Amino acid sequence: MSKINVYSEIGKLKSVLVHRPGDEVENLVPDLLERLLFDDIPFKKVAIEEHDRFTDLLRREGVEVLYIERLVAEALDQNPNLKDEFVNKFIKEGINDKKYTKEFKKYLLSLSNFEMVNKMIAGTKKIELGIHDENHYPFIADPLPNVLFQRDPFASVGNGVTLHKMWSVTRNRETLFPDFVFKNHSRFANDVPHFYEREWEEPIEGGDIMVLNKEILVIGVSQRTSMKAIERMSKEVFAKGTYKKILVLDLPKTRAFMHLDTVLTNADYDKFIAHPLIFDNVDAFKIYLITPEGKTEIKKSLIDVLSELVGKSVKIIKCGGDDEIAAGREQWNDGTNHLVVAPGKVIAYERNWVTIDLMEKAGIEVIKTPSAELSRGRGGPRCMSMPLWREDLKQ
Numbered sequence: 001m002s003k004i005n006v007y008s009e010i011g012k013l014k015s016v017l018v019h020r021p022g023d024e025v026e027n028l029v030p031d032l033l034e035r036l037l038f039d040d041i042p043f044k045k046v047a048i049e050e051h052d053r054f055t056d057l058l059r060r061e062g063v064e065v066l067y068i069e070r071l072v073a074e075a076l077d078q079n080p081n082l083k084d085e086f087v088n089k090f091i092k093e094g095i096n097d098k099k100y101t102k103e104f105k106k107y108l109l110s111l112s113n114f115e116m117v118n119k120m121i122a123g124t125k126k127i128e129l130g131i132h133d134e135n136h137y138p139f140i141a142d143p144l145p146n147v148l149f150q151r152d153p154f155a156s157v158g159n160g161v162t163l164h165k166m167w168s169v170t171r172n173r174e175t176l177f178p179d180f181v182f183k184n185h186s187r188f189a190n191d192v193p194h195f196y197e198r199e200w201e202e203p204i205e206g207g208d209i210m211v212l213n214k215e216i217l218v219i220g221v222s223q224r225t226s227m228k229a230i231e232r233m234s235k236e237v238f239a240k241g242t243y244k245k246i247l248v249l250d251l252p253k254t255r256a257f258m259h260l261d262t263v264l265t266n267a268d269y270d271k272f273i274a275h276p277l278i279f280d281n282v283d284a285f286k287i288y289l290i291t292p293e294g295k296t297e298i299k300k301s302l303i304d305v306l307s308e309l310v311g312k313s314v315k316i317i318k319c320g321g322d323d324e325i326a327a328g329r330e331q332w333n334d335g336t337n338h339l340v341v342a343p344g345k346v347i348a349y350e351r352n353w354v355t356i357d358l359m360e361k362a363g364i365e366v367i368k369t370p371s372a373e374l375s376r377g378r379g380g381p382r383c384m385s386m387p388l389w390r391e392d393l394k395q
């Protein structure tokens with residue numbers, strides 16, 4: 001039996017991967033925010049409460065919630081012989097000053113597997129190891145606050161996964177975790193085809209990958225994902241998967257278009273949520289179709305192309321509606337970024353009430369989840385989750 005089954009964005013969600021926020025959010029200071037790609041410092045206690053609420057809502061929908069930190073620890077428990085190599089790899093990629101390698105390794109190995117994985121995510125300060133030196137940089141290894149966004153380091157595509165080369169140095173270590181889990185955890189090992197590898201050169205992130213159905217993917221070329229990466233991935237999915245077409249949206253390369261899912265998401269067979277930016281910029285981006293025969297530019301409007309691909313006339317719900325202030329505010333707080341739990345049923349940040357109202361009027365059922373602290377990292381319910389199993393769609 002296959003271990004991953006994600007052939008759409010909307011099929012009933014059965015199993016999802018997340019990360020419960022931990023000490024990493026208390027290892028953020030203003031000077032580090034820009035480099036670590038986190039926009040503010042969340043209040044840890046409330047961020048955890050909000051996240052627990054989010055996962056409770058998922059469980060109520062009958063979804064199995066898995067935690068990346070637990071899966072990595074379990075994979076290490078199951079394969080004690082691989083621990084040394086895993087720790088060496090983490091240190092090699094994460095240590096800020098090689099001269100502390102020995103101390104840092106000794107420290108990590110003194111922890112239980114679960115504590116160690118959480119520590120790798122939380123970051124380690126020099127003072128925790130009793131180190132005081134002339135270099136005032138406080139961390140032996142930086143925190144990884146964006147592990148919260150399990151959408152990005154890998155993506156489930158059909159029965160396989162793409163393991164990503166991340167655009168930023170700060171996020172690249174995050175992919176060590178899913179890479180280890182898919183290769184070694186007994187639930188997945190040797191049974192999940194890889195359509196991309198973290199060692200490959202060109203960047204690609206999961207927020208840009210939309211699984212439209214069994215044969216079509218929609219992928220954004222964005223600040224984070226390059227055309228070359230998509231072309232390389234296309235060869236693998238065409239050869240090893242069920243895929244026949246990739247629709248590529250070549251978006252403007254700005255932070256507002258950080259990932260495709262910050263401006264466009266699917267909510268039902270024929271419904272998408274989009275930010276006005278995507279329509280205001282239609283002339284600024286090109287649309288391509290990649291098939292096994294090659295890449296061609298498509299000179300049609302996005303709505304027409306999507307309607308053709310899903311075989312129905314597509315309706316777009318505008319994030320923030322026609323009020324440009326509401327649109328700007330709600331997109332900033334991930335108003336376009338919903339997790340679909342079943343066709344026409346989504347989990348959304350409750351603060352984005354203008355967009356929620358428009359979705360409800362369009363017949364979408366919206367489950368609201370709190371977001372005062374979670375939204376400070378610039379990611380919504382879709383960014384915080386990676387589906388591992390969705391029921392297949394009745395076409």
Ligand SMILES: NC(=[NH2+])NCCC[C@H](N)C(=O)O
Binds near residue numbers: 208259261262
């Ligand atoms: N799929 C997404 N939109 N993820 C959002 C990631 C946000 C994160 N702070 C970053 O800059 O990488």
